[in-house]
Amino acid sequence: MDYSINQKAQAALNKLASMPGMRSVKEQVEQMIHFARVAKLREKNNLKTTQHSNHMIFTGNPGTGKTTAARLIGEAFAEIGLLKGNGKGVPFVEVHHSMITHPHVGEAERRMAAKFKEAKGGVLFIDEAYAFLGDSDSRTDEKVIATIVQYTEDMRDEIVVIAAGYPEEMAEFVSYNPGLASRFPTTIHFSDYAVPELVQIAQQMVLEQEYQASPDYLEALASVMWIEKSRQHFGNVRTLRNHVERSIRRQSTRVVRMPQPSRKDLATLQAVDLVHSPQEVQSSEKEVLQRIIREAQNRLFELDLKEIIKPL
Ligand SMILES: Nc1ncnc2c1ncn2[C@@H]1O[C@H](COP(=O)(O)OP(=O)(O)OP(=O)(O)O)[C@@H](O)[C@H]1O
Ligand SMILES: [Mg+2]
DSSP states (O other), X not given: OOOOOOHHHHHHHHHHHHSXXXXXXXXXXXXXXXXXXXXXXXXHTTOOOOOOOOOEEEEEOTTSSHHHHHHHHHHHHHHHTSSOOOSSOOOEEEEEHHHHOOSSTTHHHHHHHHHHHHTTTXXXXXXXXXXXXXXXXXXXXXXXXXXXXXXXXXXXXXXXXXXXXXXXXHHHHHHTOHHHHHHOOEEEEEOOOOHHHHHHHHHHHHHHTTOEEOHHHHHHHHHHXXXXXXXXXXXXXXXXXXXXXXXXXXXXXXXXXSSXXXXXXXXXXXXXXXOOOXXXXXXXXXXXXXXXXXXXXXXXXXXXXXXXXOOO
């Protein structure tokens, strides 16, 4: 195997590259592929090679593209030859604590092992992996962790395991067991999208459905997203998609009342189609501003205090 980039692998990588934002995952994946290709060439040239684990931790808020990126990485890695499969496509197996945990002795480990086998040649995506840490007295889950540790090692040429969750909890997950830390050497953080990125994604989204967003629609959407972003655990593209889908439904209600809607009328989304009352936006904007001012005042107060109590 020479780890060449074939058409399918290139298509998956191009798809990832075309998605707005997600800079750190793009950089990291490129680096991993370069490393694998150079390692192969070094081997051919009788140079020492070290095995690196491809398993990863993904952290970030909902809707930041973790699952989407994991799928594309699986396709690219499999096509490049980094994952030995059975030639029957690239599986993407998603597991969650609730699908694995079981009161019968041995059943949870058996289920987890079965998921690893199912994902051979592709990706095993463990969502909210820290849930397996459970309470200190839940021994079943400890065995599941041991299964994860064992299979991530035994199947490292056949599978890429991606464990995802919020940053603090994932840091706790890897530090729980030294075996986990060494098997998941790469952590990729998926930042919240910036408003211009969200607007760009919205444009792609509506175009795919043969709609067109008018400039006033995009402007209104940007202000709604700005407000949404200030909420805790902001849903990123999920929240964006909800707004866009709601707008599309409202556009129908508007257009259906026109006596003879033109092709352009049928395709255009306007600011009025977006559900947000200007008053609501204004009052939320005020709340956000008040919070920012409060935080700034607290910070200034802290800095002043530091100045006062600074050792001589
Ligand atoms: N950069 C992007 N461009 C276009 N669409 C995107 C982008 N990022 C995410 N999406 C879309 O947003 C939706 C949510 O993405 P995804 O499921 O990958 O997020 P996630 O981080 O796994 O979320 P969760 O933590 O809630 O599972 C998907 O439909 C995905 O296609
Ligand atoms: Mg997901």
